[in-house]
Amino acid sequence: MPRLFVPVIRNFAQVPIQENTLYILDIDNTVLYFPQMMHTHTFEEWRAHILDAVAHPTDPVHFLNFLEDIQSRNSSVQFLTARDEDLNEVTVRHLHDIGIHDPVVHYKGNMTKGEYISSHFIGFDSIVFIDDLDKNIDSVHPSISCFKFVN
Numbered sequence: 814m815p816r817l818f819v820p821v822i823r824n825f826a827q828v829p830i831q832e833n834t835l836y837i838l839d840i841d842n843t844v845l846y847f848p849q850m851m852h853t854h855t856f857e858e859w860r861a862h863i864l865d866a867v868a869h870p871t872d873p874v875h876f877l878n879f880l881e882d883i884q885s886r887n888s889s890v891q892f893l894t895a896r897d898e899d900l901n902e903v904t905v906r907h908l909h910d911i912g913i914h915d916p917v918v919h920y921k922g923n924m925t926k927g928e929y930i931s932s933h934f935i936g937f938d939s940i941v942f943i944d945d946l947d948k949n950i951d952s953v954h955p956s957i958s959c960f961k962f963v964n
């Protein structure tokens with residue numbers, strides 16, 4: 814049965830914090846963005862830009878509190894991105910730019926994000942997935958709670 818309703822959030826204070834839950838977050842345009850990026854760009858332009866750009870948090874007011882609240886509830890955060898895995902060093906730096914140290918980052922490769930989650934996050938009682946793109950949310954099994962980040 815398809816997902817009937819996806820709650821939209823505009824900041825991270827709107828995400829309920831649960832116990833013993835894995836929060837899987839998209840990176841680009843969900844937790845960080847690049848203010849100088851052109852609105853329309855090719856993939857090559859995007860890649861060239863982010864290599865030496867400083868990332869900005871999408872929600873500087875609430876994001877770090879959100880991470881602290883998750884940890885205080887015995888829950889955790891990991892990241893799942895469509896970026897190429899060879900961008901790992903750059904990606905870790907971007908997450909550092911917004912205040913995240915020692916992140917766990919997953920690269921979905923050729924899978925959809927839903928396929929990646931279903932095959933790599935087995936045994937978690939509770940998963941919450943947050944992304945800015947409908948196509949990623951639509952790929953996730955309807956039993957997993959999703960939030961669409963809009964900023």
Ligand SMILES: [Mg+2]
Nearest residue numbers: 839841842945
């Ligand atoms: Mg995104």
